[in-house]
Amino acid sequence: MSVLSLIIKREFIAKVRNKSFIVMTFLSPLLIVGMSFLIGYLVNMNNAEVKKVAIHDESGIFKNDFKDTKKTIYVDLSAMPLQVAKDTASKSYEGLIYIPKVNNPKELLTKVEYISDDSPSMDFIMSMEEVIDHQLTQNNLKELGFDYDKIEKAKTNASIHLTKFSGEDSIKGLNEIKIVIGSAFGYLIMMFIIIYGNFVMRSVIEEKTNRIIEIIISSVKPFQLMLGKIIGNSLAGLLQFTIWAIVGITLLIGVASFFGVQTGAQASINPEMINAAQQEMGGTMQSYIKEILNLPLGTLISCFVIYFIGGYFLYSSLYAAIGAAVDSETDSQQFLLPIIMPMMLGVYVGFFTVMNDPHGTVATVFSIIPLTAPIVMLMRIPFGVPWWQLVISITLLFGTFLLVVWFASKIYRVGILMYGKKPTWKELYKWLKY
Template identity: 65%
Template structure:
């Protein structure tokens, strides 16, 4: 067995046998599911009903607010227009009511747009303010139309509700909300690969620093070349990460199967949902789960998973080379902070580009360019994959990623070779540059 194979085996076994690795491998998926279920349970809990007093001097708005009580909202409106306004304000101070809507009397309904007040001890939620504004605005609009002697019923009948059917050029029908699912999947995989790179890259760096601090490295490199040791550490830790991901994928598929049983989701390629269910998706959590899981299953899951593994390996190899070089250059993790920022910044930039550019235009110039740049492609390209990416772009992106990896390994090996036996001195960027020339 070659020396590199022995190092890979040693690093792999050391990581896999670690108790924290075993615990997090099997506990993390269950923890995420538990958190999701807990959040769903909290969101399903009925909030405490808040009493909102209404002081309507016009006498024309209170009835519209009272209709909201029938819709089962968390707010209960009370028409207290006959009570003195000062007494109502005192009631707010004493917290007898959660808030008070004051609608003054004006000569023209147009004047009400800027004179309505909401009095409360605490700041109201955005949804409450928007809902209140919508109720009042709808009523004022209706009053304005009546003052202009326009037939409001005819206008209402003339209003159109357009429902555009989304169909691909291939003739396949697409669903509304599918892009949101793609964004969620792409964002989740992009974020995962960023966390994997940071976590396992730090593992490589800590391993190098530990062996260097304990002077074990002096014994190891007596029979192993520094380049072989660096590659062995990177590949061994990478295999441990891939194993962890495969276990997570198996557990995830098992949970998806369980969800298909409990929620009655047909996860076959031709799974469809009735239109009535689509219309009522916002009102029932289990129906939303059915739609989300069904549509997610219809995505190119195999290509996304394969892409994740390829970009995970390429991105991890690339960044781990930097981490290994930093670990060899410093004596402790505190000294490594000055070198980590330039490494982490491209990862952060990738996430921002993904969520602010790929989401809006996955096939735009910015998204395409940054999905080709090796330092950002592992995250940006992963976020593009659910939207469909031409094969030639993937080939170019992967080729540039692995070519850059070999180039970086060549430079990092020089730093690793010199820094692995350097002790007691905090290196600078200038010294690292000199080590590249050795």
């Protein structure tokens, strides 16, 4: 145990004293905060741009139906000949909406054209189609003898009141809040595994390339060396991650409050939408906060730590085995894809199944499979997970970790002294038998 602790201490100190580690520890939050404000600035610039669109309506039906918005101004060029309107629009406008003269307004369903050298956005196309549909629908109703104004007055807007069987009020959008919280925790684990798992692999490759490993391996067992590297690098990673979180959040809040600048996520939201939503919700903001506090936050945080430790150790042992088997990072690429694929699968399963059916068969199975459990299970926990599923998932995760460490140590102890040869999958399988 004393040998293992010395290896852990050596790996931790070697990592935190590294100049690049120190620089990136304090520079990364500055870069992230700066990028966030840059995105917010660019989004605000984009929202401030106003596009001018010309209209040439030969039918005389739609020219008053296209209303100006904050992003788009419509200019009627119907008085000009079509060719003159096209020439004018090509020089001074974003595009030209051409509505031909027809005998039957129904023909306009397919004959309206938008003329522009630039491809319009889907939102703009849909807004144009909505105006056309609305006007032609009115014409159809009038032809059939219906009073459109009365129909509009007769329209209703239902709002379903959500309650629980206990009688408590519930809120809309709670599932979306749960999936966002769960996804954030799962995504953090995946990124931590990828970033710091690579640290373990690079550390092994560096020592192997410098032939330092030949001296180290003479006094310690390969298994102890591999485990010490995994734990030491994980502690250094946790320290760096903690500093990132503290410095990043402090900078983000401080700079935003001092300069009154919106970040990228905030800038993409229309302030009028926020005000309208607040007025519409009224006192329900307290309900949202109450529902969030009612989530199993204690279970989520404790499981985040447990699944982080289990998932990191599981994948880091594979990264260490790969580092021992190759002589350079270039040679490691062929072995990294099978490691990354299960994590990517967990992300996709989480987003496309947990969101729709958190207690379904697919979500449940992948939250128990060790290679995907650290991501999928954390996405499921906000929806409530039976305790026996958590026990099975955690037991299998750490059991698989011990099994993988045993297999990885076999590759590690053979590959750590192999030089000048690129191993194949077949050779790695042979090393497991030694």
